[in-house]
Amino acid sequence: MKYNFTDCTPRNDVGSGKWNEMKNYTIHKPEEVIPFSVADMEFQIAPEIRDGLKTYIDTYVPGYANPTKTYFESVCRWQKDHHGWEIQPDWIMSTPGVVNAFHNAVQFLTEPGDGVLLLTPTYYPMYNAVTANGRIIMGSSLTLKTDHYEIDFEDFERNAADPHTKLFILCNPQNPTSRVFTREELERMGDICMKHHVFVCSDEIHGDLIMPGHVHIPFASIKQEFADHSMTCTAASKTFNLAGFQTSAIIIKDPEIRAAFLKHQKTTEINPKCNILGYEATRLAYTFGEEWYQEMLSVIETNYKLITDFCRKELPKIQIINLEGTYLLWMDFRKYGIEGKELAELLKSKANLFFDDGYIFGSEGEGFERWNLAAPTRLVEAGLKRLKDTMESL
Structure with missing residues (x-):
């Protein structure tokens, strides 16, 4: 790929609401743990945008x-x-x-x-x-x-x-x-x-x-x-x-x-x-931004296929809802019989997984979690391993 979709810059101390929520929940966490919650990406913006903004700031009031x-x-x-x-x-x-x-x-x-x-x-x-x-x-x-x-x-x-x-x-x-x-x-x-x-x-x-x-x-x-x-x-x-x-x-x-x-x-x-x-x-x-945009979509598709294949094989109780659009994967955990807030607490405390919890989207979201796929694939893989270890321990 022309662009870097493999590195992830921690945003603990730059005012990121997404990262601060995770930081406030637990101070000690492994390096590969990132939030998969709020809908922004763990990718650097396209260099064409970054460099263009630098030029703009250097040139204009x-x-x-x-x-x-x-x-x-x-x-x-x-x-x-x-x-x-x-x-x-x-x-x-x-x-x-x-x-x-x-x-x-x-x-x-x-x-x-x-x-x-x-x-x-x-x-x-x-x-x-x-x-x-x-x-x-x-x-x-x-x-x-x-x-x-x-x-x-x-x-x-x-x-x-x-x-x-x-x-x-x-x-x-x-x-x-x-x-x-x-x-x-x-x-x-x-x-x-x-x-x-x-x-x-x-x-x-x-x-x-x-x-x-x-x-x-x-x-x-x-x-x-x-x-x-x-x-x-x-x-x-x-x-x-x-x-x-x-x-x-x-x-x-x-x-x-x-x-x-x-x-x-x-x-x-x-x-x-x-x-x-x-x-x-x-x-x-x-x-x-067209070229960056197309590469980004391919990363989202890769992450979606990775999670779908993994859950089908290793965690069949989790029903993956088909991803048609967005980079937000809707996952049905209800076969585990765990209440929404209890499920959210389990995933955070045991798996170090910070999703957007389904119940915040309304009563129909109870027992679901929303996984933000806009992250480096290696960190998604690490998250899947933690998810498997946690759900198999129940």
């Missing part, structure tokens, strides 16, 4: 900034080249991270007491975006079919048809189940939402992280009606390991909705811009 023409062009080009979606620069809005956009959407598209539809289990900040703003979670449970999840469309429409429901926050690829919804599934969900006048906020931050045999289809690209009644949340942060820059590209085609979105940001003093280095890091990633 980091004052207050607006996104540049070349930034907008890079976002548009990436969407067209990778997802076949042609967007215009003036559709692109900013928030400091996509979670901020969820809160914006809930606040300006709904009223207190309204319902917000979620497919569950789901990314835990989505629950908070609903409840913290005084709205009601309208949860539609995904149905587990051994190694993959399916949408219960009858239940989905029942929730969408509820007169309280005004907004659907779609997560595609779905976190934590990794489902990459098909065109048919997206169209069916979209038609139901349009029928019942439910606006769609589509979180597609993992949309570049797709495994072979699957295709990410932007929701707003499917039908004109969908584009006119949705907003799409994207960012380079998951794809290129730039989460700390707190950037996003929120794509809204309808000018009235864009205006309402911006007005809400200004009214609430929520920053409608990202930071200057975030814009530049995004531009560099989308312009020069």
Whole structure:
């Protein structure tokens, strides 16, 4: 490989929330122990991004900034080249991270007491975006079919048809189940939402992280009606390991909705811009990061196959959910008969394995763990050995 995906730089003392949580739990740990939890990568960023940022800092004054023409062009080009979606620069809005956009959407598209539809289990900040703003979670449970999840469309429409429901926050690829919804599934969900006048906020931050045999289809690209009644949340942060820059590209085609979105940001003093280095890091990633991106995907695929093959042979009680997208592997430990928090404690204390525990994604996640695969393969192998030793000792 051209790029280094084998080294891992410890982040104990640089403010990493992911590493600090592990450090706070146990001070003494073997060198090969790293956290496999929060969705950032244990890889150095592409040198094209790193060196470009160095040049930028050496050349320009980091004052207050607006996104540049070349930034907008890079976002548009990436969407067209990778997802076949042609967007215009003036559709692109900013928030400091996509979670901020969820809160914006809930606040300006709904009223207190309204319902917000979620497919569950789901990314835990989505629950908070609903409840913290005084709205009601309208949860539609995904149905587990051994190694993959399916949408219960009858239940989905029942929730969408509820007169309280005004907004659907779609997560595609779905976190934590990794489902990459098909065109048919997206169209069916979209038609139901349009029928019942439910606006769609589509979180597609993992949309570049797709495994072979699957295709990410932007929701707003499917039908004109969908584009006119949705907003799409994207960012380079998951794809290129730039989460700390707190950037996003929120794509809204309808000018009235864009205006309402911006007005809400200004009214609430929520920053409608990202930071200057975030814009530049995004531009560099989308312009020069293709080769690094492709190699990174191959490492994720290798790690996925490694864990799947290992568990099938050595730990057959663990059901691996098919990885369709994201670099987050959803694992079903329920055959061991251990409660969610007890399982989490066992893995941390006995196996030195720090995953994102399934119960934080909702009640449907009890007995599951989410393994972040964006790490050097040798450290994944070490984690598997510790997992085997621990589970066989039960």
